[in-house]
Amino acid sequence: MPVRKLTVTALLVAVGVLSSHLVYIPVGVSKCFPVQHAINVLLAVLLGTRYSVGAAFSISLLRNILGTGSLLAFPGSMAGAALAGFVYKRTHHILGAVLGEIIGTGIIGGLLSYPIAKYLIGSQVGAFFFVAPFLISTTGGSMIAWLLCRTPVATYFKEKSV
Numbered sequence: 001m002p003v004r005k006l007t008v009t010a011l012l013v014a015v016g017v018l019s020s021h022l023v024y025i026p027v028g029v030s031k032c033f034p035v036q037h038a039i040n041v042l043l044a045v046l047l048g049t050r051y052s053v054g055a056a057f058s059i060s061l062l063r064n065i066l067g068t069g070s071l072l073a074f075p076g077s078m079a080g081a082a083l084a085g086f087v088y089k090r091t092h093h094i095l096g097a098v099l100g101e102i103i104g105t106g107i108i109g110g111l112l113s114y115p116i117a118k119y120l121i122g123s124q125v126g127a128f129f130f131v132a133p134f135l136i137s138t139t140g141g142s143m144i145a146w147l148l149c150r151t152p153v154a155t156y157f158k159e160k161s162v
Contacts, residue, residue, distance in 0.1 A: 009051045012039045016059035020068040025137060037101055037141025040081040044097045045149050049085025056081035071120055075112035076134050080105030094149045098142040106135035
């Protein structure tokens with residue numbers, strides 16, 4: 001069973017890293033990436049918090065190594081993945097995971113990005129500068145995940161408990 005979960009996670013990490021060359025929204029020193037948020041919600045629903053956060057960290061790390069991400073990918077994606085998994089575990093509802101992702105990435109991740117931007121990147125933006133673009137990015141990606149979670153394929157994986 002863990003091999004299947006790791007395989008699904010690895011495949012989604014690959015999708016996240018490969019698509020980062022194509023789909024991102026530049027906002028100042030950050031690169032908003034809606035595909036990341038869709039993957040966070042999908043993994044939170046299908047496999048749970050640990051796999052969602054692990055994939056978020058892996059995608060952020062690989063994107064930074066390949067030069068397609070920024071350091072701000074870490075707090076945004078990981079906070080969203082953690083809250084999406086936590087809320088889904090409590091509610092057992094896809095919309096719970098979507099709201100967890102939006103609040104975790106958009107608000108919490110946006111606020112956690114401020115010290116990283118200020119002290120590590122040297123940006124002089126305000127504390128709430130990243131909240132709006134992160135909210136836009138995560139809302140789009142989370143809605144994509146919500147649609148994907150309602151497909152027969154996702155239902156099949158959920159019933160089989162991957």
